[in-house]
Amino acid sequence: MKKHYLPLLFSILAVAGTTIAQADSFKIDPVHSAILFKINHFGVGNIYGRFDTFAGTFTIDQADPSRDAVSVEIKTDSVDSNAPDRDKHIKSPDFFNAAQYPTATFKSTSVKKVDDKTYQVIGDFTLRGVTKPLTLDVKAIGTGPGPKGEIRSGWEGTATVKRSDFEVKTFLPAVGDDVGLTIEVEGIKQ
Amino acid sequence: MNQMVVQSLLGVGLPAIAVLIAGALWFVLCREHPRVRAIGIGLIMAGGIVWAYQLAFSGLTYPPREPGQWIPYLAIIAALVGCLQCFRLGRQPFNFALSLATALIFFWSQIPGNLLVLLWVLALTIVLFVSAILLQQLIEDRSSGAEFALGLAITAGAGGVASFLGGSAVLGQISGALGLMLGAVAVLAFFFNATVGTVVPLIYLLVFGTVLLSGCLFAQLPWLTAILLWVAPWALIFGQRSDQPRISRRAGVLGLRILGVVILVALALGSAFLLAPPSSEL
Secondary structure, eight states, X not given: OHHHHXXXXXXXXXXXXXXXXXXEEEEEOGGGOEEEEEEEETTTEEEEEXXXXXXXXXXXXXXXXXXXXXXXXXXXXXXXXXXXXXXXXXXXXXXXXXXXXXXXXXXXXXXXXXXXXXXEEEEEEEXXXXXXXXXXXXEEEEXXXXXXXXXXXXXXXXXXXXXXXXXXXXXXXXXXXXXXXXEEXXXXXX | OOHHHHHHHHHHHHHHHHHHHHHHHHHHHTTTOHHHHHHHHHHHHHHHHHHHHHHHHTSOOSSOOSGGGGHHHHHHHHHHHHHHXXXXXXXXXXXXXXXXXXXXXXXXXGOTTOHHHHHHHHHHHHHHHHHHHHHHHIIXXXXXXXXXXXXXXXXXXXXXXXHHHTTOHHHHHHHHHHHHHHHHHHHHHHHHTOOOOSHHHHHHHHHHHHHXXXXXXXXXXXXXXXXXXXXXXXXXXXXOOOOOSSHHHHHHHHHHHHHHHHHHHHHHHHHHHHHSOOOOOO
């Protein structure tokens, strides 16, 4: 009987070993994700906008969160603030200068686990050719099978950036300096 | 009044007032010295551009990474080179070097392995170089100081409106400030019946050229509008100089000579309104 259990034992150990050693990679599904921003307008209200085109990946290692990684690339000319004329202005050299700087990027450098559902993702955020450190407060939404059986993992990250740090200073202070970022992503396991 | 509108008006108006006051003092001090007057008014204009840029962009960017961020530095470089030219130190080689440097500011990062970009650099260098020769020649041979500065002022002011329509309020503000500063120089040149020298046109060319090209490449300023604005000052070639001794006669000739510029500028603004209709969302 012992002989029968040995292969099973080895298999379990092998699977467990693989799980510990391997991190899961996910590709961001843009259809079920959103990158939103919020900015104060004249001190009386907040304007919300989003980026329609972006891509990215993230890696999750349950055993060792320090190996987790996030990388997102946003097309700046896909900004959508629900006002086409304003979008034209935001893409101009007054704000993003999207023709010269077509992408904004975030690349994580380290991840800290706060609790089972909450992490701090520290990385480099590049906008308009300027790179500054940025910390995203990230919450796990859930992980499980999608409609086609694929494994999906959902996360929500928030951060605040000072646009003046990235040489985007037009209409300060009438249009606020602090920009709230929300990155809501659903990734498909690769 | 709207906070942003007040901010923009101050950004356009304050540098022009400073140029008017400092320029008036300089014109009084250097009434009999055209070369020194030209150098001083050039340096005052460059200072005004730097201040206007600081007001528009909430500070200077160093090192500059975008063509627009070069504007204050180009103004200073143009003023210094213009000063050297006043002492007959190789005008055309300096003009060529400045034109090439301005073209490279826009395209240097895209040049490696890209023949089309190299052609762009060549074309822009030639346009700026020829424009510098012609404008400096125009003010020396064909134009009094007042009509020349007024022609440039109207063009740059219209460039401000066109840039705003083309989607960049800040480029519009800088062009508007340049226009109003040139307007202040025109007022001084008119009342002192004096020429403004060859430093001012060099500053105008580099600053206004950068504003227009940035508007076309990075915002949505129509190319037709930019070209019409660029050629508008050449209309001053027609007619006689307006430096008659009597103010009333001087004003009459000035009005007639400026007409061609006004017509071209009106066409440019018309094209901007048609091709980039006004919007007010922000």
